[in-house]
Amino acid sequence: MSADKFLQIENLLFTVVMLLYFASMILYFAFIAARREKLAAVAEILQGLGFVLHTAALVIRGIGAGRLPLTNQYEFATSFAWGLCLVSLVFVLKYRFQVLGAFAAPVIFLIIGYAAMQSRDVHELMPALRSNWLGFHVSTAIIAYGAFGVSFVLGIIFLMREGMKDQSFLDRHVPSREKLDLIGYRSVSLGLLFLTFTILTGAIWAERAWGSYWSWDPKETWSLITWLIYAIYLHLRLRRGWRGRAAAIFAIVGFIAVLFTYVGVNTFLPGVHSYA
């Protein structure tokens, strides 16, 4: 099969995936509005199916492009949505927390919507990007961003949880504040670990490609800023009275830094990562 054929299939799959994520989001909204658990179950199945097809789309694009599909804005955005979906599904299953999927769905849809607005053309890679480190560097960033996305969603749920009356519909589907705080901490932990790995692999790669493992490029600097914000989050949690609400707010602020590192830096502060 020709490369073009693979890319056509990927295009089709991408559209189907977007529709599935959209349908899942609408059903989750309906679940909250109509208070019917069955709708959430269907939404979860659609999100799961979307994730499977999304994985297939990424693999097919990789085959069509003849390389890892992680090198331009479209590819990173669709991978970012995939990473967020992966981490949220893992957390839903691990912590039996269905409502997390409901709150993650709009974020996933927004990110894949952003991907849909980017050019899907496949270009050959410039020599600096032709490295095995690319796979390690970008795939770890996808998991890190996905985990931070989940911590953002959990932060929002935590703040909403505070305003819920006991025994309300959502109250029965949302864990206790202590558990929410802990799951949020776990997602930040996962994100920070992978972000550290991203920075480390990026530094090793930069040293090989550009002769300098750290040159204060805006992308590097904002990765460090994101790292510092989550490091502050972890330190604050050790202080009395800072768990819960304050940690939730910090998780939300941290994700804004993540989004700026991803989109804002490329738009406003171009550097050597301008292609990313």
Place this chain on the structure above:
Amino acid sequence: MQFAIGLLLVLTLACSVGSVINQGQTYEYYAAAYGERAAGAIMALQLDDLFHSVWFILLSAFLCLNLILCNLIRLPSLLDLMKREQDPAGSLGSRGSVSLEGVGDPEGFFHAMGFRSIRTGQGEEGPWLFSVRNLAGLWGAWVCHLGILLLILGFGLGQATMEVYTIYGLPGDSAAIGETGAILSIDSFDVDLREDDTVEQYTAGITVRRPSDGKEESAQISVNHPATLFGMKFFQNSTGWAADIHIKKSGEPLQDQVIYAGDYVPVSDMPDLVVYLNAFYPDYVNSPEGGPMTASSSLNNPAYLYSVYYRGQILGMNALLESEELTIDDYTVTFDNPRNYTLIQIKRDRFTLLALAGGLVVMLGLILAFYLQEARMWAVRGKDGTWTVYGACRKGGVLFGERFLEEGKKHGAAEPPQKQEL
């Protein structure tokens, strides 16, 4: 702790400012971009080179000091905690954070909770079981701090002692590498193009000679594939165009030499007269806006954008094809033989490995802190022969407690779960 959080906040803010203000520019640039008052403030506060400013280096030094003190202060208490956590006596008297009564198979319960090594003993109230897991997790933050310290030290020492040289040239050129006593020769340079005219790879063949002992080493370097020769690392960093410039005076050859795009050549018998090669276009065409541009990377229609200066004053600027010549009074100038030159960066940083080790230690610390969560379980047998099992986990208490209750039921906890104190 407060000081550390304050430092992290200030560093975050400083990095944000450093990423927003274009670094390494002149006062005039900042005055044009932000106004004169802001430009004055930027220069006074060293925000133009923020990441190398005295105050940013001081902040980093404070962070190092804080990390050292934090780790030194915590070391004795951590060692003490390790001892206490391993000692059953410390746990047996307490009720833990969660407990279950009437467990029939305590050892199976321990195993199901991930506690492998179980110690047994006989107390005043009867036999007991005790186990602790993931003690290494207690060291997570400490190891992480150590890693950050090594990373900053490696980076800082590297920046202070690093030797960096840049040499550019064409195949056949040689140049001394700074004060190292070594000589770099460029043996070859190839630009591999794909069918769509994009670059696949830049590859340079290099030889380094050390006249002091007559030794020489050779290597091929390309982007992403540097080579280490005589302890120095050689990077294929960049490329550009070079060509031959021929200057005649009254029709007689006066000067033939190489000129690089972005460089100038003074006329040998009149150094005040300078020819500057602004840019080279291998496949010259006029852009829709009327300016010069290249249609491809192939040498289909080479053109040279030049400027001529006399005593610093520009006399003219234009694009010259190979078939054309530039006349300045008695002088005629022509260009030909365009080819790519290579720019090679040479670096010696003795502390890169220290920084890398620091990064790996940070990773290890984070894994210990996040994924090896220290927990204890102990059980005491009652007079009725059943066991009361207790559990405690420093982090993740709620989740540990949930799992404890779940597994406890599977292992014969007869009593309903007690109210937890998490």
